[in-house]
Amino acid sequence: MPEVYNWHLGRPMAYRFDAGNTQRQFAAVFNINRCIGCQTCTMACKSTWTYSPGQELMWWNNVETKPYGSYPQDWDVRILDLLDEANGGKQVWDAGTTEPVRAPYGRFDGKTIFEAADGQQEQVLGYLPHEDQWKGPNSFEDHATGAPSRGVSLPVHKGWFFYLQRLCNHCTYPGCLAACPRNAIYKRPEDGIVLVDQERCRGYRKCVEACPYKKTMYRPTTGTTEKCIGCYPRIEGSDPLTDGVPTETRCMSACVGKIRMQSLVRTEPDGTWTPDPANPIYYLVHEEQVALPLYPQFGTQPNVYYMPPRWAPREYLRQMFGPGVDQAIERYMYPSRRLRALLQLFRASRKIVFAFDVIEGPRFAEFVIDGRPVELFNDTVVGYDSQGNEIVRVSVDEPIYERPGKLNSI
Ligand code: SF4
Numbered sequence: 362m363p364e365v366y367n368w369h370l371g372r373p374m375a376y377r378f379d380a381g382n383t384q385r386q387f388a389a390v391f392n393i394n395r396c397i398g399c400q401t402c403t404m405a406c407k408s409t410w411t412y413s414p415g416q417e418l419m420w421w422n423n424v425e426t427k428p429y430g431s432y433p434q435d436w437d438v439r440i441l442d443l444l445d446e447a448n449g450g451k452q453v454w455d456a457g458t459t460e461p462v463r464a465p466y467g468r469f470d471g472k473t474i475f476e477a478a479d480g481q482q483e484q485v486l487g488y489l490p491h492e493d494q495w496k497g498p499n500s501f502e503d504h505a506t507g508a509p510s511r512g513v514s515l516p517v518h519k520g521w522f523f524y525l526q527r528l529c530n531h532c533t534y535p536g537c538l539a540a541c542p543r544n545a546i547y548k549r550p551e552d553g554i555v556l557v558d559q560e561r562c563r564g565y566r567k568c569v570e571a572c573p574y575k576k577t578m579y580r581p582t583t584g585t586t587e588k589c590i591g592c593y594p595r596i597e598g599s600d601p602l603t604d605g606v607p608t609e610t611r612c613m614s615a616c617v618g619k620i621r622m623q624s625l626v627r628t629e630p631d632g633t634w635t636p637d638p639a640n641p642i643y644y645l646v647h648e649e650q651v652a653l654p655l656y657p658q659f660g661t662q663p664n665v666y667y668m669p670p671r672w673a674p675r676e677y678l679r680q681m682f683g684p685g686v687d688q689a690i691e692r693y694m695y696p697s698r699r700l701r702a703l704l705q706l707f708r709a710s711r712k713i714v715f716a717f718d719v720i721e722g723p724r725f726a727e728f729v730i731d732g733r734p735v736e737l738f739n740d741t742v743v744g745y746d747s748q749g750n751e752i753v754r755v756s757v758d759e760p761i762y763e764r765p766g767k768l769n770s771i
Pocket residue numbers: 528529530531532535536537538555571572573574575576577588661
């Protein structure tokens with residue numbers, strides 16, 4: 362099997378194909394701390410792409426309540442158990458030595474879903490969910506674990522839950538693509554979006570078995586597999602509603618909680634990201650390291666990153682997002698001046714921001730949190746499109762509009 366470099370694991374990894382030639386990669390950051398679980402993103406996707414016969418159980422975007430919620434049911438527990446069985450007791454990280462671009466989380470020497478497979482009968486370790494397990498996309502919604510405590514306090518709540526927003530990660534090393542015996546799945550070099558060629562697909566469901574995130578879904582009316590297409594006409598700017606410029610996906614641009622930031626990052630031939638601190642996703646993932654991949658130990662190098670919830674138990678979060686959790690939460694709770702400004706840019710524009718800049722403004726507040734002095738500056742963050750044109754400008758101190766005392770006629 363060829364070897365590729367996986368920077369999430371901080372090491373080379375066996376994979377069925379060479380690294381490929383992706384020049385830009387679809388990538389996003391979700392701030393879990395801000396999500397209100399409204400499911401607007403879920404319905405925006407559903408009403409755009411999966412409203413037809415045979416797609417009733419398909420939710421390309423879903424938001425599940427952790428720790429009990431999962432779609433399909435128990436997807437992550439099942440794959441974590443299989444990996445543990447294949448490599449019992451060795452699924453641990455060595456976070457002692459890190460390197461910002463090539464090994465920001467240290468090194469993971471446990472087996473990935475590719476290395477735990479036998480390489481002959483199967484290319485990827487996985488399982489096929491039972492049909493019933495796709496039927497409850499929001500089961501256990503808003504269910505907390507433990508006894509909800511009165512008068513909650515940080516750092517960790519006694520009773521807790523959080524929302525996990527999920528869609529295809531358009532992985533750098535997709536499990537679905539590696540498993541397909543028909544080579545019907547491909548990754549586009551211009552944006553890294555992973556697509557299923559509906560002409561070639563014969564519905565063997567090897568991809569459904571292999572995707573560890575369970576984001577490929579079988580459609581019985583066509584006998585083929587379908588999955589999130591990254592709203593590629595919007596990314597290309599070829600959709601009539603985009604004014605010809607790269608525009609965010611439906612789920613991102615509909616987000617009420619303003620938790621989502623999307624961009625395309627530049628990539629090197631070995632799958633690492635070209636250093637580009639002006640790109641908002643590069644900045645959040647590599648410079649601040651405040652956003653982390655979901656289950657990096659699976660080995661697919663997923664491209665959706667999460668800012669972990671600060672109130673959930675750290676051990677649970679470390680299994681889910683790797684060893685960078687404590688630092689990411691610390692940096693989110695006490696943000697740098699530049700990060701605080703960038704957080705204002707989330708969902709400030711439907712057009713995709715390829716670069717940002719911060720213009721420093723005057724200090725407007727100071728106070729103490731947890732014994733630490735905090736100063737707030739009214740900085741302005743500016744977002745630019747793929748051509749370097751300004752598309753959005755937001756200040757840290759949000760303007761307040763007071764309603765006039767006189768009520769209107771309603
Ligand atoms: S999340 Fe699953 S469906 Fe999406 S690219 Fe990765 S392996 Fe394939």
